[in-house]
Amino acid sequence: KGQKSDSRGALIVLEGLDRSGKTSQSAKLASFLAEKGFSVESWRFPDRKTCVGEMISLYLLNKSQLDDQTIHLLFSANRWEKRSLMETKLRSGVTLVVDRYSYSGVAFSAAKGLDIQWCKAPEMGLLAPDLVLYLDIPPEKAAERGDYGVERYEQLDFQRKVAHHYKILCDETWKIVDGCLPMEAVEKQLREFTLECVSKCQRGEPLSQLWL
Numbered sequence: 001k002g003q004k005s006d007s008r009g010a011l012i013v014l015e016g017l018d019r020s021g022k023t024s025q026s027a028k029l030a031s032f033l034a035e036k037g038f039s040v041e042s043w044r045f046p047d048r049k050t051c052v053g054e055m056i057s058l059y060l061l062n063k064s065q066l067d068d069q070t071i072h073l074l075f076s077a078n079r080w081e082k083r084s085l086m087e088t089k090l091r092s093g094v095t096l097v098v099d100r101y102s103y104s105g106v107a108f109s110a111a112k113g114l115d116i117q118w119c120k121a122p123e124m125g126l127l128a129p130d131l132v133l134y135l136d137i138p139p140e141k142a143a144e145r146g147d148y149g150v151e152r153y154e155q156l157d158f159q160r161k162v163a164h165h166y167k168i169l170c171d172e173t174w175k176i177v178d179g180c181l182p183m184e185a186v187e188k189q190l191r192e193f194t195l196e197c198v199s200k201c202q203r204g205e206p207l208s209q210l211w212l
């Protein structure tokens with residue numbers, strides 16, 4: 001504290017229920033920042049390209065069975081295996097727009113009945129986002145969107161429980177955006193919150209860790 005840290009990139013996370021529009025909005029937000037001349041990368045969790053990510057992907061496609069604790073820890077490991085690269089990128093000035101993070105990890109596992117504190121424990125020490133953009137959409141609305149129900153968790157009752165747990169996790173880094181607004185209106189709000197956050201990080205806001 002009190003020490004002036006260097007300029008860095010921002011860690012920006014998008015969260016929301018399945019089909020809330022996160023993926024298209026993350027892509028739009030990343031291209032917007034790139035057009036503005038910022039150095040930016042688009043990331044997502046799970047990262048299905050790693051070995052751990054392949055195990056997660058098989059589970060999500062219902063091609064493998066794992067107990068709730070095991071898949072929870074795999075999702076967490078999938079973030080830990082990216083932690084040092086994430087830190088290097090941020091410190092070198094790259095802003096990361098990340099589609100899902102630890103909040104998905106906790107909200108989805110807690111929705112199955114696992115204890116929240118148990119779910120948070122393996123996430124402790126990961127980098128804390130500078131901004132969490134939560135796309136708020138009623139579970140019923142999400143269920144009406146295209147391709148719903150293809151993957152394991154895309155079921156209305158379950159998504160209702162996930163929404164409940166997201167609300168418990170909400171803290172001062174979160175901005176809740178109404179995901180039912182027209183796409184352009186959502187886009188505009190996300191841009192405003194993001195620009196504010198990116199300049200804060202450029203001015204040297206220190207990096208912090210999650211849930212310690």
Ligand code: TMP
Nearest residue numbers: 018045046075100101104105108109153
């Ligand atoms: P995706 O559709 O954004 O690729 O995410 C795949 C599913 O995995 C989605 O239903 C949310 C769920 N999930 C978890 O259960 N735990 C996690 O840690 C993450 C990142 C996603």
